[in-house]
Amino acid sequence: MTQRDTFISELFEIAKKDKDVILISVDMGASALDRWRDELPEQFIWTGISEQHSINLAAGLSEAGKKVYLYFMAAWSARCFEQIRYSCSMAKNPITILSNGVALGYAPAGPAHETNEDIAYMRSLIDVEIHSPANIQMVKSLVKESYENQKLRYIRLERKYDLRFDELGSDDISQGLNVIKNQGDELCIVSYGYMLGRALDVFNKLISDGHKVTLIDMFKMKPNPITSDTFINFNKIVTIEEQTLSGGFGSIILEGLCDNKLTKKVLRLGLPEKYIFENGDRDYHLNNNGLSVSSIHQSIIEFIDE
């Protein structure tokens, strides 16, 4: 089951017992939505393609005491950024936004359907919480957390994720990051979501090369989960993201280091500063834009040798 359908299905079970749980879809479909429509019609609002109104509506419902979840395609978060900022962040009306198909997840639909910069603009919002789960267990934990502790949340859901993390990953979201592999302190690779699969492949290659490496899944992007201990043992850190580098995931790591007064060498790997107008699926675009496993590996080798 996808992250999206897992979230919606798990939430359905909660909603059956709590009439205040409301799910809004801006005309986005999902197989898990069908049960909501059939069995909880009073708790499902189908607003049509009207992201600006839908966020304002959600804010009003939240003010009235409802626990509101809004599901749309990640790219539309930019369209209603003003409403999220104004009606939810500024007015302190907590809602949970299920932002599906982040980054190049909708390739080959083209750059209008892709979000190569949503981490940067969404984390600029005051008092927002941002998560990018890498597996199903974490999605389930986020359902529980978002229900029990209402906040303005932006949950970045992957259309596809690397299934190895259902085994390797954790359901523990308490710290904002989890160590996936710990095989030394020569280098720390930090990634999240879909890119974690590539990070794991690169990690394995580096271990085969004889390097001592640790791999971290930093799924929480705001508030910044980095503490003074997070990278204390590493001299070099590599961040791997499926975003442009302007204010994205790597920037969060840099801010975390700076704010904890840690000086480390950091290599940020991400998408180039451009919109990709080219046919091809997600992996094709990643491989052709400096984020193939081999090109990441090569960049890290050069970084280690500096």
Place this chain on the structure above:
Amino acid sequence: MDNKQLETIAKSVRKTIFEFKTRDGIGHLHSSLSPVDILVSLFYDESTNFNHETDMVMFGKAHGSPSIYPILADLNYFPKDELEKYCRPGGILRLHSDSSIPGCHFVGGSLGNGIGFASGLAYANRNKNIYIIMGDAELYEGSVWESLMFINHHNLTNLKIIVDRNGLGTIGETETMLKLNPLDEKFKSFVGETKVIDGHNYDDLRSVFSSQSPQVVIANTTKGKGVSYMEGKWKYHTIVPKDKDLIKQGMEELS
């Protein structure tokens, strides 16, 4: 309360607005004077359905929302001396009203969003009556029309939409900028029963506020109402009189 008494209250409200706006010269005095009679009708005319203790009135055009401050002070939502601290450090009354102010229900200052927020409140509280005052130039925001479709589809008749139709944007007339007319036809098509009234006439206001319908009230108003040199003059949108003689004249006309 008869019309004469309501008009007296309105004059006093306008005078108070004029006083606190001209004290420091901050805000949108012009836009705050046009919706005064709408508010006075709602809050003081016992014949209307509005009950300030159970219903909610909010502004889409929050730059005009300071018009409600003298009324809320009069009804003891906050001390009257707060009016003297309008927009000053330590005071609670801001240029745009927000939910930190007793009697105000939404953060103000971004047009086109209040109506969607109000629709959420109305959807969740079907037994609560919500009144939203929107500016006519606010209607250019596309989000408004998204919300109107939702309000109609879900039959949110507990949400009363009042358009403060003063006919002016920031730098000129709406019909010159981008025509809104026939505005009543647009609202009829999007929402339902709509009535155009004189927004300064208490009989007209009473007729639309004493029954459930119409759901949409287009209240024709005059921006800067009560101060002759400001009335209908678009240049006053962001200009608060600073000249002593003009302030004196305004005070005299509102006394």
